[in-house]
Amino acid sequence: MSNAASAKPRTAKGRRYIGSEIxxxxxxxxxxxxxxxPVIHVIAKSISGRAPVVAGKVYLLxxxxxxxxxxxxxxxxxxxxxxxxSIQWTVIYTALAMxxxxxxxxxxxxxxxxxxxxxxxVVLIPMYFTGGTIANFLWVKQMGLIDSPWSLVLPILTSTxxxxxxxxxxxxxxxxxxxxxxxxxxxxxxxxIRIILPLSTASLATIALFYAVARWNNYAxxxxxxxxxxxxxLQMKLYQVVFASSSSDVSMVEGGKNAVLxxxxxxxxxxxxxxxxxxxxxxxxKYFVQGVMIGAVKE
Amino acid sequence: MGANDLQKNASGNAPKYKRMGFIKTIKTYKxxxxxxxxxxxxxxxxxxxxxxxxxxxxxxxxxxxxxxxSPWATPIFKYFQExxxxxxxxxxxxxxxxxxxxxxxxxxxxxxxxxxxxWEMRSVKVKKVYQTLMYLPHFLSWVIIGxxxxxxxxxxxxxxxxxxxxxxxxxxxxxxxxxxxxxxVVTGIWQSAGWGTIIYLAAISGVNTELYEAAExxxxxxxxxxxxxxxxxxxxxxxxxxxxxxxxxxxxGFERPYVMMNNMVKNxxxxxxxxxxxxxxxxxxxxxxxxxxxxxxxxxxxxxxxANFITRRMGEGGLF
Numbered sequence: 001m002s003n004a005a006s007a008k009p010r011t012a013k014g015r016r017y018i019g020s021e022i023x024x025x026x027x028x029x030x031x032x033x034x035x036x037x038p039v040i041h042v043i044a045k046s047i048s049g050r051a052p053v054v055a056g057k058v059y060l061l062x063x064x065x066x067x068x069x070x071x072x073x074x075x076x077x078x079x080x081x082x083x084x085x086s087i088q089w090t091v092i093y094t095a096l097a098m099x100x101x102x103x104x105x106x107x108x109x110x111x112x113x114x115x116x117x118x119x120x121x122v123v124l125i126p127m128y129f130t131g132g133t134i135a136n137f138l139w140v141k142q143m144g145l146i147d148s149p150w151s152l153v154l155p156i157l158t159s160t161x162x163x164x165x166x167x168x169x170x171x172x173x174x175x176x177x178x179x180x181x182x183x184x185x186x187x188x189x190x191x192x193i194r195i196i197l198p199l200s201t202a203s204l205a206t207i208a209l210f211y212a213v214a215r216w217n218n219y220a221x222x223x224x225x226x227x228x229x230x231x232x233x234l235q236m237k238l239y240q241v242v243f244a245s246s247s248s249d250v251s252m253v254e255g256g257k258n259a260v261l262x263x264x265x266x267x268x269x270x271x272x273x274x275x276x277x278x279x280x281x282x283x284x285x286k287y288f289v290q291g292v293m294i295g296a297v298k299e
Numbered sequence: 300m301g302a303n304d305l306q307k308n309a310s311g312n313a314p315k316y317k318r319m320g321f322i323k324t325i326k327t328y329k330x331x332x333x334x335x336x337x338x339x340x341x342x343x344x345x346x347x348x349x350x351x352x353x354x355x356x357x358x359x360x361x362x363x364x365x366x367x368x369s370p371w372a373t374p375i376f377k378y379f380q381e382x383x384x385x386x387x388x389x390x391x392x393x394x395x396x397x398x399x400x401x402x403x404x405x406x407x408x409x410x411x412x413x414x415x416x417x418w419e420m421r422s423v424k425v426k427k428v429y430q431t432l433m434y435l436p437h438f439l440s441w442v443i444i445g446x447x448x449x450x451x452x453x454x455x456x457x458x459x460x461x462x463x464x465x466x467x468x469x470x471x472x473x474x475x476x477x478x479x480x481x482x483x484v485v486t487g488i489w490q491s492a493g494w495g496t497i498i499y500l501a502a503i504s505g506v507n508t509e510l511y512e513a514a515e516x517x518x519x520x521x522x523x524x525x526x527x528x529x530x531x532x533x534x535x536x537x538x539x540x541x542x543x544x545x546x547x548x549x550x551x552g553f554e555r556p557y558v559m560m561n562n563m564v565k566n567x568x569x570x571x572x573x574x575x576x577x578x579x580x581x582x583x584x585x586x587x588x589x590x591x592x593x594x595x596x597x598x599x600x601x602x603x604x605x606a607n608f609i610t611r612r613m614g615e616g617g618l619f
Contacts, residue, residue, distance in 0.1 A: 028420070032433055035433055035435055035489065038450075041457060057460075058455075100336070100341055103334040103337050104339075106331070110331060126342065128604075129600055131353055133575050219558070224576070243446075273443060274328045288434075
């Protein structure tokens with residue numbers, strides 16, 4: 001009896017639930033398609049000829065393959081400059097943010113450190129009460145950072161959320177490693193660099209990716225603090241290309257007043273800005289899921 | 300420090316440092332304290348110092364005099380009175396609450412439904428692929444998402460060409476305030492529902508499989524099993540997520556409404572953050588905009604603390 005019961009379930013279950021299985025799969029497939037199709041549509045438009053795009057004939061497959069839109073994007077010095085500017089400052093920001101986060105998370109993870117509780121409160125308060133847009137803006141202004149790329153780095157240098165994730169991880173490293181290193185005469189900085197960090201590469205990668213994506217995608221602070229177009233990040237540049245293409249400050253293509261040409265170029269610009277994310281996405285996906293799970297574990 | 304101190308720490312006893320003098324404490328832990336200098340300087344300079352700017356809300360602020368030398372407003376709450384008498388402010392508050400409630404009603408259940416359906420999927424490979432594709436929108440910036448929306452639902456977009464090809468009238472998805480609100484909510488779901496499944500999938504995977512087997516033995520079909528076993532088991536997670544979202548009722552980030560907004564729908568799309576940007580940064584009405592900021596911060600903090608209080612009362616341990 002028990003034998004028969006344990007042998008059966010899989011197939012029996014499969015046959016019995018086939019109806020709901022199909023419904024679930026259909027719904028999920030529709031949702032997944034909805035997630036991906038918009039991106040495919042824009043890619044298709046970006047490599048289509050003018051005429052089919054005007055006629056609205058391009059849905060998911062490109063018509064009259066034409067890469068001129070990309071030629072225009074790559075020939076546009078402001079676009080390339082924004083891409084370069086974004087990459088440069090994302091790297092600078094991520095590097096500095098990692099240093100700052102590590103230096104904060106490690107002492108916070110040492111239970112024996114006198115003053116740790118006070119420190120934790122100091123770090124947590126800004127999570128719940130912030131000065132708000134204007135107070136921050138006036139402060140950045142007072143510091144003379146308006147229109148400086150540092151305004152995109154310094155105010156958001158250490159994320160409390162990421163610090164707590166990293167602190168939780170550091171806490172989970174066995175204390176015996178630290179003790180034996182101390183007996184060997186290492187100081188805390190040496191312990192951090194030689195022992196703790198090499199053990200935490202996965203967490204560090206997760207957090208570095210959190211920072212890099214946040215900086216890359218952030219648009220609001222560029223809007224608030226940056227006025228000169230040579231310091232526009234790619235997001236800001238894209239906003240201008242797509243949403244303000246009628247205004248005069250957009251120098252996409254000379255002679256590109258033609259609205260339809262602009263349409264394919266706009267799509268190419270969207271793809272151009274999405275590609276960096278798509279390139280790192282496979283790595284991101286793995287690490288981000290881990291990161292969410294680490295963060296979900298309560299302190 | 301000697302091996303003795305180490306042993307005390309290692310054995311996990313109550314901290315003994317209180318017996319140490321101040322100087323000795325600093326000396327013993329000098330490296331740990333030195334590490335803190337850089338990050339704490341950042342906290343002081345860019346988290347705490349900007350708070351001094353909040354006094355602008357109570358001052359006749361002049362850029363030339365600076366914050367500290369500008370005279371106090373008379374009466375001191377002058378700008379708060381102005382804010383509370385401003386119909387556009389109340390419009391922004393109303394929109395903020397309205398959009399958040401819509402997000403809550405339509406956006407909140409989506410990841411739960413998706414997570415349950417994903418969990419029930421048999422093919423592990425397909426599941427992996429679906430998850431990977433579902434998470435993608437979460438990594439796109441709001442500017443990119445906004446661009447996609449304009450390209451797809453704009454007047455020349457494929458949706459409208461399709462509608463006219465089947466003989467329907469084109470729909471103004473983004474210029475009509477009712478349609479815009481729908482688009483706003485749908486876009487939000489698009490961006491975050493897939494990503495939101497992670498936390499629920501984790502919760503579902505923690506459900507004891509014996510419960511499923513018991514339900515099976517009792518003759519439960521799949522839907523009943525979901526209703527009577529899965530949902531009750533992940534209820535604590537659902538409640539925590541719900542309360543977290545309730546805690547954010549008064550705040551809407553700047554980017555999502557801003558990139559989707561246009562002049563035609565400004566009235567129903569203006570939320571607190573965009574209102575502050577418009578008044579403060581664009582029009583330089585610093586005291587007025589700071590007053591709005593303070594209003595938002597204080598109400599938000601009340602919601603967060605309230606939400607935390609509720610989770611504690613429910614025995615979930617609180618969020619902080």
